[in-house]
Amino acid sequence: MSPAPLPIAPGDALAPLRLPVPERVFRDRATRLDALAPDHPAGDWLRFLARLARGQDRAVRELRAPTPPRAGGGPPLAGALAASARSWRAALEVVLAAARDGPLPGPARAAVERLEAAAPDALEALAAQVPGGAPEDLAAAPVVGAALQVHRARLAARVDPGAVSPGAGSCPVCGGLPAASVVLGDARARYLSCGLCGAEWNLPRVQCPVCRDASRLSYLAIEGGRPGVAAETCDRCRAYLKIFDLAEAPGADAIADDAATLVLDLLVGERGFLRAGVNPLAPGGERAWTA
Numbered sequence: 631m632s633p634a635p636l637p638i639a640p641g642d643a644l645a646p647l648r649l650p651v652p653e654r655v656f657r658d659r660a661t662r663l664d665a666l667a668p669d670h671p672a673g674d675w676l677r678f679l680a681r682l683a684r685g686q687d688r689a690v691r692e693l694r695a696p697t698p699p700r701a702g703g704g705p706p707l708a709g710a711l712a713a714s715a716r717s718w719r720a721a722l723e724v725v726l727a728a729a730r731d732g733p734l735p736g737p738a739r740a741a742v743e744r745l746e747a748a749a750p751d752a753l754e755a756l757a758a759q760v761p762g763g764a765p766e767d768l769a770a771a772p773v774v775g776a777a778l779q780v781h782r783a784r785l786a787a788r789v790d791p792g793a794v795s796p797g798a799g800s801c802p803v804c805g806g807l808p809a810a811s812v813v814l815g816d817a818r819a820r821y822l823s824c825g826l827c828g829a830e831w832n833l834p835r836v837q838c839p840v841c842r843d844a845s846r847l848s849y850l851a852i853e854g855g856r857p858g859v860a861a862e863t864c865d866r867c868r869a870y871l872k873i874f875d876l877a878e879a880p881g882a883d884a885i886a887d888d889a890a891t892l893v894l895d896l897l898v899g900e901r902g903f904l905r906a907g908v909n910p911l912a913p914g915g916e917r918a919w920t921a
């Protein structure tokens with residue numbers, strides 16, 4: 631059993647930092663992914679991601695919590711990965727079993743088999759590529775990303791918020807990149823949500839998380855698309871990040887809803903913007919799963 635997570639009141643929307651609650655986040659994500667799947671063109675893939683999320687939830691419940699790294703400078707968890715390789719690989723085994731527990735197209739099945747047969751060194755090499763968002767093995771990456779999320783979320787849940795400096799474009803807890811922004815609470819506060827550890831850090835709205843400029847932002851959305859979803863684009867540095875407004879998209883989850891709105895990334899990419907975030911569950915989208 632892991633110690634109880636630090637209490638972050640749901641109504642405490644202006645806290646500078648919201649730490650993840652591993653016992654809840656993956657279970658809720660699985661529910662969200664299952665809810666997004668019906669009538670979605672990539673519904674089968676979203677159901678596969680839901681299966682991974684259920685595997686993540688199982689790993690949290692069944693595996694011993696990883697040991698927090700010794701504190702140094704910078705984000706408290708920077709370097710936590712190499713320090714406890716065995717812990718994330720134990721999570722990988724549980725997530726792999728969940729991946730197999732349902733239909734898999736040929737390429738995905740082959741990826742699962744590659745991971746099952748891979749030597750520890752090869753797994754570590756793949757794990758090192760996932761945080762950057764451009765892993766070589768795109769079909770295997772979501773399973774590895776899921777295991778890394780379990781590992782980091784459990785470490786992040788135990789971090790002392792007082793030891794964390796404010797963040798901007800990268801996670802102040804683990805150094806990972808955000809998956810997306812969420813806007814929540816009566817205060818309409820904007821939080822960036824770490825794709826790896828799930829910590830959420832406050833950043834004023836209408837500010838580019840990469841260059842901090844506020845003067846050249848635009849919000850692009852798909853006409854007739856899902857409400858409460860936009861890409862916040864910055865004309866100064868040409869970066870963008872999706873933003874989910876929970877008032878209009880209740881129940882939205884940065885990882886799940888990002889995966890369900892990859893069409894928006896295509897549209898924004900065509901206009902020359904570069905994504906400032908990483909979703910470890912969806913680096914190659916549905917295509918990497920089927921082809």
Ligand SMILES: [Zn+2]
Nearest residue numbers: 801804824827
């Ligand atoms: Zn993080």
Ligand SMILES: [Zn+2]
Nearest residue numbers: 838841864867
């Ligand atoms: Zn910018």
